[in-house]
Amino acid sequence: MAVYTEVSFEDLQALLKNYDIGKPTSFKGIAEGVENSNFLLTTERGGFILTLYEKRVHAEDLPFFLGLLEHLAAKGIACPVPVRRQDGAQSMTVNGRPAALLTFLDGLSLRRPEAAHCAQVGAVLAHMHDAGRDFALKRPNALGPQGWPPLVEATRARAETVQEGLANLIAEALAVTHAEWPENLPAGIIHADLFPDNVLFMNGTISGMIDFYFACNDAFAYDLAVMLNAWCFENDGSYNLTKGRALLSGYSKARALSDAEMAALPVLARGAALRFLLTRLYDWLNPDPSALVRPKDPREFAKRLRFHMRVKRAAEYGI
Amino acid sequence: MAVYTEVSFEDLQALLKNYDIGKPTSFKGIAEGVENSNFLLTTERGGFILTLYEKRVHAEDLPFFLGLLEHLAAKGIACPVPVRRQDGAQSMTVNGRPAALLTFLDGLSLRRPEAAHCAQVGAVLAHMHDAGRDFALKRPNALGPQGWPPLVEATRARAETVQEGLANLIAEALAVTHAEWPENLPAGIIHADLFPDNVLFMNGTISGMIDFYFACNDAFAYDLAVMLNAWCFENDGSYNLTKGRALLSGYSKARALSDAEMAALPVLARGAALRFLLTRLYDWLNPDPSALVRPKDPREFAKRLRFHMRVKRAAEYGI
Numbered sequence: 001m002a003v004y005t006e007v008s009f010e011d012l013q014a015l016l017k018n019y020d021i022g023k024p025t026s027f028k029g030i031a032e033g034v035e036n037s038n039f040l041l042t043t044e045r046g047g048f049i050l051t052l053y054e055k056r057v058h059a060e061d062l063p064f065f066l067g068l069l070e071h072l073a074a075k076g077i078a079c080p081v082p083v084r085r086q087d088g089a090q091s092m093t094v095n096g097r098p099a100a101l102l103t104f105l106d107g108l109s110l111r112r113p114e115a116a117h118c119a120q121v122g123a124v125l126a127h128m129h130d131a132g133r134d135f136a137l138k139r140p141n142a143l144g145p146q147g148w149p150p151l152v153e154a155t156r157a158r159a160e161t162v163q164e165g166l167a168n169l170i171a172e173a174l175a176v177t178h179a180e181w182p183e184n185l186p187a188g189i190i191h192a193d194l195f196p197d198n199v200l201f202m203n204g205t206i207s208g209m210i211d212f213y214f215a216c217n218d219a220f221a222y223d224l225a226v227m228l229n230a231w232c233f234e235n236d237g238s239y240n241l242t243k244g245r246a247l248l249s250g251y252s253k254a255r256a257l258s259d260a261e262m263a264a265l266p267v268l269a270r271g272a273a274l275r276f277l278l279t280r281l282y283d284w285l286n287p288d289p290s291a292l293v294r295p296k297d298p299r300e301f302a303k304r305l306r307f308h309m310r311v312k313r314a315a316e317y318g319i
Numbered sequence: 320m321a322v323y324t325e326v327s328f329e330d331l332q333a334l335l336k337n338y339d340i341g342k343p344t345s346f347k348g349i350a351e352g353v354e355n356s357n358f359l360l361t362t363e364r365g366g367f368i369l370t371l372y373e374k375r376v377h378a379e380d381l382p383f384f385l386g387l388l389e390h391l392a393a394k395g396i397a398c399p400v401p402v403r404r405q406d407g408a409q410s411m412t413v414n415g416r417p418a419a420l421l422t423f424l425d426g427l428s429l430r431r432p433e434a435a436h437c438a439q440v441g442a443v444l445a446h447m448h449d450a451g452r453d454f455a456l457k458r459p460n461a462l463g464p465q466g467w468p469p470l471v472e473a474t475r476a477r478a479e480t481v482q483e484g485l486a487n488l489i490a491e492a493l494a495v496t497h498a499e500w501p502e503n504l505p506a507g508i509i510h511a512d513l514f515p516d517n518v519l520f521m522n523g524t525i526s527g528m529i530d531f532y533f534a535c536n537d538a539f540a541y542d543l544a545v546m547l548n549a550w551c552f553e554n555d556g557s558y559n560l561t562k563g564r565a566l567l568s569g570y571s572k573a574r575a576l577s578d579a580e581m582a583a584l585p586v587l588a589r590g591a592a593l594r595f596l597l598t599r600l601y602d603w604l605n606p607d608p609s610a611l612v613r614p615k616d617p618r619e620f621a622k623r624l625r626f627h628m629r630v631k632r633a634a635e636y637g638i
Contacts, residue, residue: 003350008430009520025425025521026366028359031322031348040347040359042425047345106344106361111327201328202344 003029005037005052005095012041012050015094018085019101021045036213037097040104047104049080052097057213059091059098064137065212066090066100068189075131077124078208080105107200107207115246118231120206121199122250125191125227128209129220129255132189141192141216143275145181148174151278158285163299170277173305177271182219182264190223191215195230221261224251225268228317229276229304237303245318257319265314273308277301322348324356324371324414331360331369334413337404338420340364355532356416359423366423368399371416376532378410378417383456384531385409385419387508394450396443397527399424426519426526434565437550439525440518441569444510444546447528448539448574451508460511460535462594464500467493470597477604482618489596492624496590501538501583509542510534514549540580543570544587547636548595548623556622564637576638584633592627596620 012027022044030038030049037052053059066082067090073081080102082090091100110117141147152174159167191198193214200208224247232243251257280298287295311317331346341363349357349368356371372378385401386409392400399421401409410419429436460466471493478486510517512533519527543566551562570576599617606614630636 009427010430012427023522024427026423026519027427029350030359031350040349104345108328108331108343108346111329200345203342 003037003039004035004054005097007037007039007050007052007094011095015050015092015099015101016043018087018089018092019083020086021048021083021101041101047106048083049102049104050094050099051102052094052099054097057098061139062091062098062100064139065215067137068132068135068212068215069102071135072128072131077128077131078105078206079212080208080210105200105208105210107202109197109200111196113196113231113243115240115242116204117199117201117206118243119246119250121194121227121231122224122247122252123254124199124206124209125194125223126251126254128191129188129223135189139216141190141218141222143192143214143279144218144222145178145271148274148278151282155278155281155285159281162281162284163302166281166302169302169305169309170274170281173270173274173309176309177267177274180267181271182260182267185219185221185261185264186258187217187219189215190218190220192218192223192226194223194227219261219264219268220255221257221264222268222272224248224257225265225272228265228269229272229301232317233304233307237300237307239307239317241318248317248319252319262314262319265317265319266308266311269311269317270305270308273301273305277305322356322358323354323373324416326356326358326369326371326413330414334369334411334418334420335362337406337408337411338402339405340367340402340420360420366425367402368421368423369413369418370421371413371418373416376417380458381410381417381419383458384534386456387451387454387531387534388421390454391447391450396447396450397424397525398531399527399529424519424527424529426521428516428519430515432515432550432562434559434561435523436518436520436525437562438565438569440513440546440550441543441566441571442573443518443525443528444513444542445570445573447510448507448542454508458535460509460537460541462511462533462598463535463537463541464497464590467593467597470601474597474600474604478600481600481603482621485600485621488621488624488628489593489600492589492593492628495628496586496593499586500590501579501586504538504540504580504583505577506536506538508534509537509539511537511542511545513542513546538580538583538587539574540576540583541587541591543567543576544584544591547584547588548591548620551636552623552626556619556626558626558636560637567636567638571638581633581638584636584638585627585630588630588636589624589627592620592624596624 024043026042028040030040032038035054035056039050041048069079072079083101198211232240280296283295284298343362345361347359349359351357354373354375358369360367360369388398391398402420517530551559599615602614603617
């Protein structure tokens with residue numbers, strides 16, 4: 001969400017020698033993305049994003065992330081596409097960091113999406129799930145159920161300093177979610193972080209999806225559960241059933257949900273809320289002094305988790 | 320140099336209702352500028368910068384800064400121009416911050432400018448000095464000689480923790496600089512912060528100057544002394560006489576320097592080095608926990624100040 005590693009004009013000139021994209025007309029560090037350094041580059045041929053991958057994204061995962069974008073784009077999904085160098089390489093090293101140049105997507109992300117946006121993005125998620133089916137590479141979900149206990153452990157002692165009752169809420173949610181976690185749901189490539197920041201719109205219509213750096217192989221319905229959390233709650237923490245219904249119906253019109261997937265929605269939604277609660281809580285309790293972003297408030301997701309803990313049937317989400 | 324105050328799509332939509340610049344096609348927070356929040360906005364009509372002024376720039380100074388840009392642009396200086404709202408206003412309030420929308424300038428800033436760039440930027444500085452002569456508003460230089468003693472005071476106790484001998488260097492430089500500071504040099508509007516970051520080039524030719532938020536009324540030759548510090552030293556701290564000569568000659572071809580101005584260059588260069596040393600030292604010793612940028616190393620300017628303290632005649636700068 002900031003520039004951690006600087007790229008000078010001279011660095012840029014050197015790296016552009018390997019690409020056939022024309023002369024640069026502007027180059028700005030941008031405040032966007034996960035913990036990477038991102039630059040918006042404009043050349044005579046259009047807009048590009050130069051990303052230097054910092055600690056959270058590992059070089060060995062780049063063939064998965066960049067290959068996935070290329071694969072999805074070839075199937076008609078609007079996402080950034082890595083620009084290959086003249087020697088065919090998809091990535092490079094810039095100032096000691098793994099780096100890639102991607103096409104820039106026009107569009108703006110919404111802060112307060114409405115039901116019509118939720119319906120569109122549901123459909124686009126389903127298309128992405130379909131488009132990813134024959135992608136050859138795999139990547140496990142590091143922030144799935146096996147990833148939670150170490151985060152619970154690391155945050156337990158100080159969870160109560162953030163909110164009274166938080167340690168209990170987490171312990172209880174972990175226990176019931178683990179116990180009920182569904183196996184054998186239809187699975188494939190999921191985005192795993194499709195928050196409103198990561199979807200661009202132009203004049204009310206989706207123009208693209210960005211930030212695939214949590215993408216992995218997991219249950220399709222879990223991706224939808226992430227989106228129920230990310231798109232269908234109001235600022236006051238209340239669940240907006242109209243948005244939930246729009247999201248689920250937009251998705252299922254494009255890819256039908258099985259009975260097992262529908263039945264699993266409540267536990268998947270609990271799991272998704274727990275995942276974001278835990279990572280935010282960890283970052284909140286362990287602020288990185290070198291970070292150039294402020295940690296996000298974990299309590300938002302505590303509220304959503306409490307909501308999901310009370311949900312008994314998928315119908316309550318509007319399906 | 321980061322985004323301190325967020326601007327959502329919905330905030331943007333609301334503010335664009337007051338402008339006649341078309342529909343937005345992209346909007347990104349950028350890592351640029353002094354301590355303001357900056358966003359790069361693209362619409363059907365071109366590129367713009369939306370700036371929200373944070374603590375360092377005061378609302379009461381905006382008529383000076385924005386009026387100056389409009390004045391300079393009208394005189395042919397390539398700088399951002401505030402876009403007036405349909406009601407004629409040059410600025411507004413966005414999320415509680417004073418804010419302005421400015422035209423975006425194409426071009427890239429250089430990390431390691433060469434002598435030919437120094438000559439160009441010298442000429443452009445002289446043109447800017449001429450263009451500012453009939454600008455009606457005035458603003459004192461808060462970081463001129465009267466501004467240094469409080470910074471010396473505030474940093475003295477811990478200066479030695481940054482570098483051995485630094486407290487003495489500062490005390491000595493303050494004494495001699497104050498004693499010899501020239502009065503009555505030709506003065507007017509100066510940029511006061513024309514570092515390479517603030518000059519854009521396209522294909523080796525200057526395309527614009529940006530970041531006028533330290534602009535003020537002071538001696539023209541002081542602006543040139545800032546540039547001697549900012550453009551003519553190598554990374555190892557050595558003075559590059561070729562670049563100095565190019566800068567001074569580029570400037571004086573466009574606006575002749577008087578004997579008094581030439582004679583004052585050594586003391587002005589000491590003053591400029593002391594000013595950047597002091598503000599960087601202060602920021603280094605008092606890091607703002609809410610800042611999203613890393614403080615710059617003050618020792619670079621200690622090295623330059625030591626160089627200037629040994630200079631006896633302006634000729635040593637290449638004039």
